[in-house]
Amino acid sequence: MPAAAMMLGRRPPQWTVLLLTLGVGWLTATYVALTMNGYWWPGRQLVVVLPVAVLVIVWFVSQLPGLGRGLSAAAATWGAVLYAVVVRHGWSGDTTWVAAPDRADLHSPLAWLFPDNRVLADSDVIRYVLWSAAAVSIAVACWRRGSHQRLWRTIDDPPAPVAAESRTSG
Secondary structure, X not given: OHHHHHHHHHOOOOHHHHHHHHHHHHHHHHHHOHHHHOOOOOXXXXXXXXXXXXXXXXXXXXXXXXXXXXXXXHHHHHHHHXXXXXXXXXXXXXXXXXXXXXXXXXXOOOHHHOOOOXXXXXXXXXXXHHHHHHHHHHHHHHHHHHHHHHHHHHHHOOOOOOOOOOOOOO
């Protein structure tokens, strides 16, 4: 969400192609896909648009200052470590590929931060609300930053040089 919001705010070249492709693919996977009535994440339908999501996220990270890039690198490293843990457990036979996302012990020590979709207790609802509020707040901040910088970039940019006509050729 933050990457798409900043892209919407800044409107770099080809932003419409990227965001429309990502939005249509994501909405199709979420609401139209065959798995929409199941409890599982519609990941196999999202595979089609994930390369576009990667392009949007890479653009977003390239726009961040040094600290933001460092935090992005740390998050990506953490994701790679979690993936390696799941793969190791799957290859060793400790878990099945289907059950791995539901095993909180594979995602510790941060599993308590996320809602448990299998139970959906009051504490899980609170986590959903907090995560949703954080995502919307960050997306709005990124959109505002993107549109603010786009506005000032157009005001502060010097006018393009005009090609001078030659007076000697006739």
